[in-house]
Amino acid sequence: MSRISIALLLLIAPLVVAQTEWKREIIKFDQFEKLVDQQDDVLYVINFWATWCGPCVKELPDFMAVNEAMKDRKDFKMILVSLDEKSNWQSEVIPFAANNNLNVDIYLLDELRRMNYWIPRVDKKWMGSIPATVFYKNGKKLRFVEKQLHKDALETIIKEVSAL
Amino acid sequence: MAALLALTVWAVEAQGYKPGDVATDFKLKNVDGKTVSLADYKSAKGFIVIFTCNTCPYAVAYEDRIIALDKKYAPLGYPVIAINPNDPGASTADTYALMQKKAKDKQFTFPYLVDEGQKIYPQYGATKTPHVYVLQKDKKNLVVRYIGAIDNNYKDANDVDEKYVEAAVDALLGGKTIAMATTAAIGCSIKVKK
Numbered sequence: 140m141s142r143i144s145i146a147l148l149l150l151i152a153p154l155v156v157a158q159t160e161w162k163r164e165i166i167k168f169d170q171f172e173k174l175v176d177q178q179d180d181v182l183y184v185i186n187f188w189a190t191w192c193g194p195c196v197k198e199l200p201d202f203m204a205v206n207e208a209m210k211d212r213k214d215f216k217m218i219l220v221s222l223d224e225k226s227n228w229q230s231e232v233i234p235f236a237a238n239n240n241l242n243v244d245i246y247l248l249d250e251l252r253r254m255n256y257w258i259p260r261v262d263k264k265w266m267g268s269i270p271a272t273v274f275y276k277n278g279k280k281l282r283f284v285e286k287q288l289h290k291d292a293l294e295t296i297i298k299e300v301s302a303l
Numbered sequence: 304m305a306a307l308l309a310l311t312v313w314a315v316e317a318q319g320y321k322p323g324d325v326a327t328d329f330k331l332k333n334v335d336g337k338t339v340s341l342a343d344y345k346s347a348k349g350f351i352v353i354f355t356c357n358t359c360p361y362a363v364a365y366e367d368r369i370i371a372l373d374k375k376y377a378p379l380g381y382p383v384i385a386i387n388p389n390d391p392g393a394s395t396a397d398t399y400a401l402m403q404k405k406a407k408d409k410q411f412t413f414p415y416l417v418d419e420g421q422k423i424y425p426q427y428g429a430t431k432t433p434h435v436y437v438l439q440k441d442k443k444n445l446v447v448r449y450i451g452a453i454d455n456n457y458k459d460a461n462d463v464d465e466k467y468v469e470a471a472v473d474a475l476l477g478g479k480t481i482a483m484a485t486t487a488a489i490g491c492s493i494k495v496k497k
Contacts, residue, residue: 191360193394194492222489224458252455252462258487266451268431268492285430286492 162244163236165228168257171220171248176278182301183275184217184293187248187261190235191223194287195270199239201290205297206243215297221247222269274300319428322484326352326438326445329423331386331416334399334406339414341384341438341445348380349439349448349475351468354388354418354429357405358396359491362432364457366409369433372453372468373413381437381472383413388424388432394494424493431490437471448475451486 166174175183186202188195206217219241223232228247236245250257258267262283265271274282274296281300288296320326328341341350351372355362373383389397399417406415418424427436428450437449449471454463467486474481 189489192491193494251458252464254488255452255455255465255467255483255486258489265487266430266434267487267489269489270492 161236161242162246163233164245165225165247165249168248168250168253168260171246171257172260174218174246175273175275175280178277180214180277182215182281182297184215184297185220185273185275186217187220187222187269187271187273189222189269190227190231192269198270198287198289199241201288201293203239203241203243204290205293209297210242217243219243219245221245223247224251225249276300276303319426319430320436320447320450322447322450322481324447326436326447327423327426328445329416331423332399332419333414333416334403334411339384339416344382346380347382347440349437349472350445351376351381351383351472352427352436352438353383353385353433353453354424354427354431354435354493355385355433356387356389356394356397356491357401358394359432361457361488361490365433365453368453368460370409370412375469376472377412379472379476381475385411385413385415386418386423387415388418388421388429389494390421390496393496397494421493421496429493431492433490435468437468437475439475449481449484451483452488452490455486455488457488 175185177183188199190196202217209215221232225247232245232247254267258265261273262280265283265285268285270287271283271285272288273280281303282296284296330338330340333339344350353369355365355369369383369385377383387397387402391398402415402417433453435449435451435453436447438445439448449468451467453468455465455467456463467483470483471481
């Protein structure tokens, strides 16, 4: 390999690494509803979180470990929905995802003023504390959990809802 | 059977109050070292009880609006009573000393109480900060009339078009029915003792 092409590789390599195959998008609630209303026999694990939320950040490594173990399963998909401020998307959420190897699709739900509309539509009992995790399959909500989940608890719920 | 019954009772209690329920009074330590009880407020018509804390970004964003609520509604008979439900061991930013500092720095016009032992917030059913309960005195009872958020924009007070708490208290003062008795909003989960 010529020196030039090596130099070129070194130049390009960090750019390639910085690219992610995972989705990073800002969405509205109607887009969220479409996202979880898929008739594809896939179990969707949706985690509502924010970079400023201590318990959310604490549970993410457990979520990533479970996702890593399930990554070859075609009937499983984990998605993070950030409730950070839209203005912090590029400055905080995206770098946080890269630094913490969040190898899942991440959306920011940009619905600041409509919380009282969309929160009860995710779950009637939800008053809005995060972290919160919702499990959907074929457009049907199977479980809603409004607390920090450890790896074992998350795995147990996945097993339970998969058996439904 | 007894165990089942106990479990059922616990499950009901764990849900907390709904509008129309009778709320418990409490005796909690204020940042000035004195103990505060709702019964101390003989002439109050009711209360704006707010579970809040020192550092949750939502709680911080609402500090000035909580002070404004107290300034507007305490003279009308609905003072603000703030309660910090976080365990200071689980949330080191919420120690008594830091609560005193917060109250002093922000010049809180209302009590800022410690939910010592975390006994009060579960009875109310608070799950996050900030979490508001508007109570109305009805003879000897404190009746829950509103549960939820302060308004519909935590980030920008100038871009609010629904002031939930003000609407609720205004309705109570005017003898009208509260249009929205519960609302949901994102907040920080209450930090529980480990």
